[in-house]
Amino acid sequence: MEDKIQEAKSHPAIKASPLGGGGGIQVFAPATVANVVCGFDVLGFAVNEPGDEVIMRVTNKPGITISKITGDDGRLPMDPAKNTVSVSVQHYLNSIGRTDLGLDIELHKRMPIGSGLGSSSASTVAGLYAIKTLLGDDTDPINLLPFAMKGEEMACGHGHADNVAPALFGGFVLIRSYEPLDVVRLPHPEGLYCAIVFPDVDVPTREARQIIRKNIQMKDAVTQWGNIAGLVSGLFMNDIDLIGRSMKDILVEPVRSMLIPDFYKMREMAMELGAVSFGISGSGPSVFAFARDEDTANRITEKLQKHLTEISIGSNAYVSTINDKGPRVIG
Structure with missing residues (x-):
């Protein structure tokens, strides 16, 4: 990945996936530390644990369903129109012209909700990375960032990127600008x-x-x-x-x-x-x-x-x- 990532733009529609009903994938996405003390809304980094897992399967019926959520004590919505994972995935599918696709999602919360560790971001990124991989989308991951920010907007009322960007790219990340979206991946000491x-x-x-x-x-x-x-x-x-x-x-x-x-x-x-x-x-x-x-x-x-x-x-x-x-x- 280049250090400087220019404004994210929608990429061309992806050809029909070869997966039939039942094809699936399981993805882990990491927790993140945002702000990093002095960098409110512009700095963040990913950690190895905790994190969230999403299992995504292709179904024969168009549309997204959520069949299971664990680890949330019943706090998260099963309604795909109200869950950050399914909402961000739906935005992604709309952008590539794949509204015909049927998906079933399982969300397994392996980290505490409301912890300040990017819980909603980890779930959202896991879902977006899962659909990207299922469809064989090999475009730059930067294309997923605007959809992940849609999930953040639903979760906390503000579509900031200091959690979703490091969860998506890994490492230490600076959001230099939101309009246009300009994200920089920073180096860091290995022994930190x-x-x-x-x-x-x-x-x-x-x-x-x-x-x-x-x-x-x-x-x-x-x-x-x-x-x-x-x-x-x-x-x-x-x-x-x-x-x-x-x-x-x-x-x-x-x-x-x-x-x-x-x-x-x-x-x-x-x-x-x-x-x-x-x-x-x-x-x-x-x-x-x-x-x-x-x-x-x-x-x-x-x-x-x-x-x-x-x-x-x-x-x-x-x-x-x-x-x-x-x-x-x-x-």
């Missing part, structure tokens, strides 16, 4: 580990967006620009110290951190254990830290989970390098 802890508290994405300040002072904007530039420079220069110094957010984190129990206490603990940086994943409540090695990342998650247990909050934890592969076929 991400320690993630998801506290079992509810922070809905829509509500988390509504509390963000609409007006900011110029001096704060300048500070934020400097931090984003420093983070991107650190990624290119393989400078982990510069990455750590740059991951500071004075615009969004001060507000959203109020929704996360003991956020600043957890940050203090992580930094004392050797974290490079610490912040909120997406809209929260998940928090994450960069670490220089796997042992440090594991110590951070263990310490934070122990603290959350002490204040009667359950949690899940994950340790991962940055996932450069994105979605993959697993069956």
Whole structure:
């Protein structure tokens, strides 16, 4: 994939698939960390786990059905007109002139909903990658991004790309512009580990967006620009110290951190254990830290989970390098 991806455009209609009724595929798509502290709506990266799985089968009856959803505690709609996976797949089929196709979808949630780890994005990307693969569509994956953003718009009311782009492409991603859509895949240090802890508290994405300040002072904007530039420079220069110094957010984190129990206490603990940086994943409540090695990342998650247990909050934890592969076929 080229580093710079130009504006996505609809590609020509794909010829009829050779698959008959019953042909199918199983796809995994990864969780993502969006914003990356200072890069609100423009930065994100993929991790190895957790993630979601979609099983998609071709049927003989035109139209999309959802036959099974697991791992959601009954929270997600089975109606294909209201589910992010089927909606984004339908947009894709419309764009290539394949509304004649019949599909059955199973969605298996392998990650918590409302975690701040791109749960809806992982599901949507898995579905789009599945249909792309089923149809033998070998065009650039950038063509799927606008359809994935449609799923995000349905899920949280805002079609941002900082979760779906890294889930789709893998790696560390910068959304330079939305109009026109311009996405840049960034390099990153190979030995950088991400320690993630998801506290079992509810922070809905829509509500988390509504509390963000609409007006900011110029001096704060300048500070934020400097931090984003420093983070991107650190990624290119393989400078982990510069990455750590740059991951500071004075615009969004001060507000959203109020929704996360003991956020600043957890940050203090992580930094004392050797974290490079610490912040909120997406809209929260998940928090994450960069670490220089796997042992440090594991110590951070263990310490934070122990603290959350002490204040009667359950949690899940994950340790991962940055996932450069994105979605993959697993069956």
